[in-house]
Amino acid sequence: MLEFLKKIYSREDNSRTKANSRLRLVLTHDRLDMNEKIMETLKGEIIELIASHMEIDGVPDVRLITEGRHAALDISIPLKGRS
């Protein structure tokens, strides 16, 4: 049990896992020539644009998804229907 816990703990904490997560982020941004700040601005503007025309119901989500060397903007904005 202790071994198992150790394994789980080290997996999250080891330098290889850290390297992978840092690379994932930096490569996505490098490929698109953008950074976290632009992403935040973009997210705000998209939500604002939608909100100016329709009523948003719930928590909107705008994020980058990647598949291979390609990336896409995943926009999920729940809308309020007519009651």
Added chain:
Amino acid sequence: MENGKPESKVIVVTSGKGGVGKTTTVANVSTSLARMGHRVVVMDLDIGLKKLDLILGLENRVIYDIIQVIEGECTLKQALVKDKRFPDLYMLPAAQTRNKDEITPEQVKALCDELRPDFDFIFIDCPAGIEQGFRNAIAAADDAIVVTNPEVSAVRDADRIIGMLESAGFKDIKLVVNRLRPDMVKQGDMLSIDDLLEHLCIDLLGIVPEDKNVVISTNRGEPIIMNNRAVAGTAFTNISRRLLGEDVEFPNFEDSSFWDRFKLLGRNLFSSK
């Protein structure tokens, strides 16, 4: 395709980051292909910072260089250095006291066209960086090999280079992972082959484990493939065989039994010397 002879292939070996093993890869893969009887020429385009002549052990045989060929001071044939150990291997040396921007992609293309009829493989040793030297090196190439190390900075640069090669129209870009330490991967302290493939999304051509024999070979000016007990030598030979279309299995370096055998072999070599 005249006389049923297969067309010659121009292959650029590049990496973005310096010091990952481009020149070592070019030297060993080309030597290995020449040893199998293929006619091979290696072109050093790292003008100003040449290394290929030294790694191949041909530094004392250099008379003319690529700039002198381009400027018409000598013919291409005069500048080619023949490797006495491998009759089918030739090297076109870089100039050491000139700059990368003194030649153009068109001039490199013209040189390659002149070499094509006499060779099966033309390898181009690309300088580090993404500037003029890189553009010269990829201009004439049919295929590209990207060399990287399992560390974040090398992977980031490799990714940038792959992006640039793709925009330049290269398809089927191949990856060579150099200086892998399977023991560190196992401990969770080094990026694994699968990690690298997940990040870079190109096909794997070869895995070269860290091997101190590489330093020893380089000191002597003998390609590592001449040492048939060195794991790196076998790895480079396997890369050459895969380039010829052979289906060579990738050894599972992360498997502990392999690693133990490797360590044992190292110990035996050490004690026998």
